[in-house]
Amino acid sequence: AQSVTQLDSHVSVSEGTPVLLRCNYSSSYSPSLFWYVQHPNKGLQLLLKYTSAATLVKGINGFEAEFKKSETSFHLTKPSAHMSDAAEYFCVVSGTGGSYIPTFGRGTSLIVHP
Amino acid sequence: DAMVIQNPRYQVTQFGKPVTLSCSQTLNHNVMYWYQQKSSQAPKLLFHYYDKDFNNEADTPDNFQSRRPNTSFCFLDIRSPGLGDTAMYLCATSRGNRGLINEKLFFGSGTQLSVL
Numbered sequence: 498a499q500s501v502t503q504l505d506s507h508v509s510v511s512e513g514t515p516v517l518l519r520c521n522y523s524s525s526y527s528p529s530l531f532w533y534v535q536h537p538n539k540g541l542q543l544l545l546k547y548t549s550a551a552t553l554v555k556g557i558n559g560f561e562a563e564f565k566k567s568e569t570s571f572h573l574t575k576p577s578a579h580m581s582d583a584a585e586y587f588c589v590v591s592g593t594g595g596s597y598i599p600t601f602g603r604g605t606s607l608i609v610h611p
Numbered sequence: 612d613a614m615v616i617q618n619p620r621y622q623v624t625q626f627g628k629p630v631t632l633s634c635s636q637t638l639n640h641n642v643m644y645w646y647q648q649k650s651s652q653a654p655k656l657l658f659h660y661y662d663k664d665f666n667n668e669a670d671t672p673d674n675f676q677s678r679r680p681n682t683s684f685c686f687l688d689i690r691s692p693g694l695g696d697t698a699m700y701l702c703a704t705s706r707g708n709r710g711l712i713n714e715k716l717f718f719g720s721g722t723q724l725s726v727l
Contacts, residue, residue: 531715531716533716533718538699538721538723539720539721540615540617540701540718540719540720540721541654541701541703541716541718542718543715543716546715587653587654589716597642597705597714598656598659599716601653601654601655602653603652603653604651604652604653606651
């Protein structure tokens with residue numbers, strides 16, 4: 498079975514400061530990992546994905562994530578938060594046992610203060 | 612440029628009155644998913660189609676049905692909506708080649724369903 502845990506339900510930062518959204522996964526196989534962003538009343542948009550090519554993955558809007566197998570983590574970071582980054586972020590895992598069905602984390606709400 | 616289109620954007624229905632939500636895609640993807648997302652929660656998979664093969668999640672209520680008449684369209688039918696079915700319903704697609712397990716999902720903007 499595969500699962501994903503987002504360690505924080507809410508993260509609050511000031512504009513211009515770094516962002517860290519934490520995600521740990523559980524998988525018996527080499528998983529595929531994704532981060533999606535959802536702005537209010539909108540669908541989800543892919544930020545980035547890890548598929549074993551490189552452990553440091555760069556995504557859109559200045560976000561990146563590092564896959565650490567030893568820690569079973571895939572944390573999302575951004576050096577400097579912008580007001581427009583305020584949204585819900587979901588960590589997703591798929592690929593366990595050859596399954597293409599994705600499993601979502603519960604989500605982390607990013608709050609950006611001026 | 613919209614690739615996954617959901618209609619309507621907002622839907623209000625009465626308790627027990629059947630409702631249908633629609634999803635269309637221009638990507639020619641094999642897999643189409645329906646997710647239910649309640650306020651401040653993660654999307655919950657209801658079911659998905661791999662081509663014409665229907666796959667129901669074990670905990671999806673019988674009240675929820677789906678149809679996929681062709682590659683492009685997929686419908687979510689709620690036969691007798693209850694107040695607890697108020698949620699955002701998200702449609703997503705992926706290429707879904709069974710040998711490819713790292714395909715990203717393409718989401719529609721969702722339909723916000725309110726059951727009164």
